[in-house]
Amino acid sequence: MSLFSNTGVLLSKELRTEFRSRELLTTTVVFILVVLILFSFAISPTTEESREFGPGLLWLAILFAASLMLQPCFLREQNNDTLSSLRLAVSDPFSIFLAKLVANTLFLLLTELIMLPFFAIFYNVPVLPELHWLILVLFLGSLGISVAGTALSAISAQARMRELLLPLLLLPLLTPVLVVSATVTVSLFEREPIVKGKGIAFLAVFDIVFLTALWLFGEYLLEE
Amino acid sequence: MTKRIIFGGVAILLVIAAAYASFFIAPEERTMGLIQRIFYFHVASAWSGFTAFFLCFMGNLLYVWKRDQRYDWLAVSGAEVGLAFTTVVLITGPIWAHPVWGIWWTWDARLTSTFVLWLLYVSYLLLRTLIDEPDRRALLSSLFGIFAFLDVPLVFGAIRWWRTQHPQPVIMGGQGSGLDPTMKAVFFFSALAMHVFMLFLVAERYALEKMQTEADFLARELEAQ
Amino acid sequence: MAPFILSPTGLRFEGIDKRYGGLFALRRVTFEISAGEYAVLAGRNGSGKTTLLRIAGQLVRPTAGKLSFPGSTADFAGNPRPGYVGHSTMVYDELTAEENLLLFARLQKVESPVARAEDLLREVGLYERRASLVRTFSRGMRQRIAIARALIHRPSVLLLDEPATGLDPLGITWLANSLRELNRAGCTIVMSLHGESEISSLATRAVRLDAGNVIADTKTGASLHDILAFGAA
Numbered sequence: 001m002s003l004f005s006n007t008g009v010l011l012s013k014e015l016r017t018e019f020r021s022r023e024l025l026t027t028t029v030v031f032i033l034v035v036l037i038l039f040s041f042a043i044s045p046t047t048e049e050s051r052e053f054g055p056g057l058l059w060l061a062i063l064f065a066a067s068l069m070l071q072p073c074f075l076r077e078q079n080n081d082t083l084s085s086l087r088l089a090v091s092d093p094f095s096i097f098l099a100k101l102v103a104n105t106l107f108l109l110l111t112e113l114i115m116l117p118f119f120a121i122f123y124n125v126p127v128l129p130e131l132h133w134l135i136l137v138l139f140l141g142s143l144g145i146s147v148a149g150t151a152l153s154a155i156s157a158q159a160r161m162r163e164l165l166l167p168l169l170l171l172p173l174l175t176p177v178l179v180v181s182a183t184v185t186v187s188l189f190e191r192e193p194i195v196k197g198k199g200i201a202f203l204a205v206f207d208i209v210f211l212t213a214l215w216l217f218g219e220y221l222l223e224e
Numbered sequence: 225m226t227k228r229i230i231f232g233g234v235a236i237l238l239v240i241a242a243a244y245a246s247f248f249i250a251p252e253e254r255t256m257g258l259i260q261r262i263f264y265f266h267v268a269s270a271w272s273g274f275t276a277f278f279l280c281f282m283g284n285l286l287y288v289w290k291r292d293q294r295y296d297w298l299a300v301s302g303a304e305v306g307l308a309f310t311t312v313v314l315i316t317g318p319i320w321a322h323p324v325w326g327i328w329w330t331w332d333a334r335l336t337s338t339f340v341l342w343l344l345y346v347s348y349l350l351l352r353t354l355i356d357e358p359d360r361r362a363l364l365s366s367l368f369g370i371f372a373f374l375d376v377p378l379v380f381g382a383i384r385w386w387r388t389q390h391p392q393p394v395i396m397g398g399q400g401s402g403l404d405p406t407m408k409a410v411f412f413f414s415a416l417a418m419h420v421f422m423l424f425l426v427a428e429r430y431a432l433e434k435m436q437t438e439a440d441f442l443a444r445e446l447e448a449q
Numbered sequence: 450m451a452p453f454i455l456s457p458t459g460l461r462f463e464g465i466d467k468r469y470g471g472l473f474a475l476r477r478v479t480f481e482i483s484a485g486e487y488a489v490l491a492g493r494n495g496s497g498k499t500t501l502l503r504i505a506g507q508l509v510r511p512t513a514g515k516l517s518f519p520g521s522t523a524d525f526a527g528n529p530r531p532g533y534v535g536h537s538t539m540v541y542d543e544l545t546a547e548e549n550l551l552l553f554a555r556l557q558k559v560e561s562p563v564a565r566a567e568d569l570l571r572e573v574g575l576y577e578r579r580a581s582l583v584r585t586f587s588r589g590m591r592q593r594i595a596i597a598r599a600l601i602h603r604p605s606v607l608l609l610d611e612p613a614t615g616l617d618p619l620g621i622t623w624l625a626n627s628l629r630e631l632n633r634a635g636c637t638i639v640m641s642l643h644g645e646s647e648i649s650s651l652a653t654r655a656v657r658l659d660a661g662n663v664i665a666d667t668k669t670g671a672s673l674h675d676i677l678a679f680g681a682a
Binding site for chain 2: 148151152155156158159160161165168169172173175176177179180183198199202205206209210213217220221223
Binding site for chain 2: 468469470471472
């Protein structure tokens, strides 16, 4: 189907551009690292507290990092008006969004996986036993962040003060993702790890709702 | 003009009547005493605010579909009035909590969700101030408004689930938990009064936006010459 | 430069209005460019030329009126896609010339995209620099890659918005020659300009816009020279 083949072509363009410079990835990894370290200076948690608060802080750091990482998403396309050439070339404007949100999810996930060992060490969190569940939660949460972030980045790119605007629009919108992801993650690290099925299902619902909204309204986001 | 005055008059009278009913007609609550009466304003404001945000959402959808600027006027009016009522909710919550619990804030599910709702619509209004061209402003804020409104049930759902994991004191007890019949009547009357007042404010704000847009248009026509 | 265009296509504007927040950028613009014409849109800055071209390119939706392409057999997705060359290159600085053309060829389902990209690169004289990032290109080279991108899908109509801006005389000559060849092969050319030059001398049709209105048209008797030199501002 045309949508998927266009998305594939655009996705490879997004990945190629990023892996050529690796700017976004490196800055995002460093940012999360710095935030996590600063959190522990500010709170000075005990070992027990680390385990309890760590996941929440991790997700907070991910959210902050994402709101910075997602800014260039559509801003880049303003440089040489490449957004216009994309709009002219694709049959379904949703493919532009789909490619970007898949790329953003991959970048976020990659950043998180790189961060995981540091997080486990600094916050004394036993990451290995429930690793598969953890990766699932990271994936669903990152997907939610990317879908909302990609959509809002298209909006903020067209307004003034766009650097401050994106976090301002995005963070309140992502409250459900923060709250649920953090709670589910904490439960995975408890003495008796529990898998919060409801929480995971909720994240999936969030992702589906916003993906659908983006599919329905995406073309208007790109209008001139 | 007379219609507006009558509408306004009726709205204000209803609110005064509701206030009277809250203080003098509703029976005193057993445990909390006088402060409990704030419940009538608090919950009525919450519902009215929510309806106002729903009007904003309708304006957003209709604007994206029809591109008639009047829908944008409706949207901004709904958002601002909704925000005003939501602010009342966020203020009356702690006013209740302090004498009863001795603390100003608990991360109670409904209050927290209302706070996020408040932030979302503040962002909506802020976004509007950052886009100068009226058609772009209407379109982009409508799209954000749609995403924000779709987020609202997710926010309330997520926070409620979060609170079941970590229970905290609940402001004003469970909703409608054992309200006696007179209290129920006063409550529904307050809700009605607040809604009428809310609709009056939305209509006024709409008229203001209409005048502002027309004035701006004239100003720009003059400049172009 | 281009193979013979299979379905010569024209461009028709009927009652096109474009309003931005109450102010009209275009008002009741109505005219038709026949298939195979080489048309020039003249007008001062702010007269609406760019807006009209972007509407023709289907990047902007008109507030009212109808746009059509008489003679077109829809290229793909049921939509005739004109080629569009704007003020910016509309290609990615961080990709090479080849990567850019391949990207747009694949998106538009061009047959044998690799061969097509190579052919175009040769035609615009960028084959030697095909593996260089567009970021390293000079102004003239950027214009050439922009045109290559616009032509990748063999459009029957080519829209250009002030394409000679910033080009040196050699660049302008190259552009004029390329456009002449394309037009001879059957491509309809619609280009906005602000004054007379080597490029405008090839025009078979000219329309002048002022404050969003059509004020002169060679079809209704005005001379090409008059339209281009009007006001000279």
